[in-house]
Amino acid sequence: MKADYGRLWFICVACSFILFVVSAATNGFRAQGARGVGQKPQKNPKLSTPLVLLSQNVKQETTRPAVAGAVTPPEGFSKESLPKPLRDAIRAGRMRITTKGEVQVYIEVSKISDANLEQLRSLGIVTQIIGSPTQEPGQTGISAGVPVVSNGVPTVQALLPVTMIEQVAALPFTQFMRRAKSGSASGMVSSEPQPGTGFFCSG
Numbered sequence: 001m002k003a004d005y006g007r008l009w010f011i012c013v014a015c016s017f018i019l020f021v022v023s024a025a026t027n028g029f030r031a032q033g034a035r036g037v038g039q040k041p042q043k044n045p046k047l048s049t050p051l052v053l054l055s056q057n058v059k060q061e062t063t064r065p066a067v068a069g070a071v072t073p074p075e076g077f078s079k080e081s082l083p084k085p086l087r088d089a090i091r092a093g094r095m096r097i098t099t100k101g102e103v104q105v106y107i108e109v110s111k112i113s114d115a116n117l118e119q120l121r122s123l124g125i126v127t128q129i130i131g132s133p134t135q136e137p138g139q140t141g142i143s144a145g146v147p148v149v150s151n152g153v154p155t156v157q158a159l160l161p162v163t164m165i166e167q168v169a170a171l172p173f174t175q176f177m178r179r180a181k182s183g184s185a186s187g188m189v190s191s192e193p194q195p196g197t198g199f200f201c202s203g
Contacts, residue, residue: 044169045176046169046174046175046176046177047165047169047176047177047178048176048177048178048179050085050086050089050095050178050179051103051105051165051177051178051179053083053085053086054082054086054103054162054165055162055165055166057082057083057086058073058074058077058082058162058163058165059074059163060163060164060165060166060167061163061164061167062167064122064123064167065122065123065124070124071123071124071161071163071164072100072101072161072163073100073101073161073162073163074101074163077101077162079097089179094179094181095179095181096179096180097162098159100161101161101162101163102126102159102160102161102162103159103160103162103165103179104128104157104158104159104160104179104180105157105158105159105160105177105178105179105180106155106156106157106177106178106179106180107120107125107155107156107157107158107160107168107174107176107177108153108154108155108174108175108176108177109154109155109156109173109174109175110154110172110173110175111154111173112130112131112154112156116171116173117130117156119171119173120156120158120168120171123161123164123167123168124160124161124164125158125159125160125161125164125168126158126159127156127157127158128157128158128159129156129157130156130157131153131154131155131156131157153175157180160177165177
């Protein structure tokens with residue numbers, strides 16, 4: 001009788017321990033899941049939040065392309081597959097992405113030089129407007145027939161392949177990148193649309 005009682009006690013203790021372990025593991029997974037749901041894009045000192053979000057949702061290339069023009073978006077890439085904040089920005093005209101998977105950006109650089117521009121182009125970037133580093137804040141300049149305003153910071157307006165965001169940000173002369181926004185009060189402002197860019201425009 002005592003032996004049966006001992007076995008019963010052992011079984012109860014073992015079951016209680018198993019239930020405790022399962023409960024602790026379940027609560028841990030729930031807590032981890034809750035953190036994941038509310039997780040914000042990790043900050044990158046060289047990227048604006050929208051570009052961080054874009055880079056996290058599009059597979060980034062880790063090697064330099066053999067031919068700059070060969071940079072292509074991931075198979076099946078579509079603006080409709082992007083997170084809602086980016087889709088909303090595209091529809092509202094606050095972010096422009098071409099049919100070739102290029103996002104229009106402003107790239108602030110430490111110096112505008114032929115060597116730096118060549119490095120950008122070697123990563124598949126198409127330069128559109130190059131702000132003069134000698135311009136004073138608010139001074140209007142003319143580049144490629146398009147009126148632009150520079151903040152006195154060497155800045156390049158360009159089409160950047162969505163798969164090359166992190167590589168361009170990692171360049172030593174890249175200071176900061178943000179999405180190009182028509183009519184912005186800061187940075188370089190184009191008063192005319194760029195022809196032939198193939199931008200997505202949603203009503």
